[in-house]
Amino acid sequence: MNHLNSMEPGPRPVTPPGPDVSRRSGRAHKAILAATRELVAEVGYQRLTIEGIASAAGVGKQTIYRWWRSKAAILFDAVLDANSQEDGSVELPNTGDVEADLRLVLRESVAAMVDPDNDRLQRAITAEIQTDLAVAGELVRRLLRPQLDATQARIAAGIRDGQVDGSVDPGMVAELLFGPVFHRWLLRTGDLDDAFADGVLDLVLTGIRPR
Known part of the structure; x- marks a missing residue:
């Protein structure tokens, strides 16, 4: 008998796993x-x-x-990453009080815009989208539009709850809320703080409350 052929095979050597690419x-x-x-x-x-x-x-x-195809594209993704919106999802609070919910959202938006770590980054991408239409389109689709759509949905819920007049256009109301905040931030025309956010909201609410 060939003892070499009758021997049981030994354990196979373990191959160390490769790097997790x-x-x-x-x-x-x-x-x-x-x-x-x-x-x-x-x-x-x-x-x-x-x-x-x-x-x-x-x-x-x-x-x-x-x-990435350009430094503008990198900057855009850096803005998204800083805002934790890589997947484009935005959800507004719904406590049943549309005024309280919109006040919280506006105040949080103001705080994010004036934060020193974000301000220069946001201004850089705002300047870049004036000439880079591809990045501008992505900014609207992945960052601005989700915020506006979520706000519009919250206002529509306010209409259903009888807290907002049924004749208003939720999309226009969303633009009215954020437009003045962005304008003041962009042009530095005055203080951008909770008092300004509250003032904008109070004016908008005056126009959209049930008649």
Whole structure:
């Protein structure tokens, strides 16, 4: 008998798992967005470069170009990431009191716009969308429109509850609420605070309460 052939096979060597590419890509993606925000705050958008982002994030330029076509596109995703709206979902509170809910939303919007960490980032993307129509379209679709639609839905619920007059256009009311806030932030025409947000809401409510 051939004893070599009759021997039971030994345990196979365990192959160590390879690197988790998806996890590594996720870390690199987050690092690039974080580096973009930090550099915009430090040097401004005009001096922001792909090379600088790559160096700060610890990745190669080709990694960045694999995901984004321009620094404007990176900036846009950095804004979305900062606002925790990557999936575009927005949900407004519904406590049953439309005035209280809209007041909370407006105040939170004001706080986000004047936050020093966000202000320069938001101004950079606002300037960029004046010439980059592709980024402008994405900004509306993924950031502004979800907020307006959610506000419109809350106002429509207020109509159903008898707290808002049935003749009003919920979409127009949503624009009336956020328009003055954005105008004051963009042009720096005065203080942007809770008092201003409350004043805007009170004026709008005067026009939309049931007659």
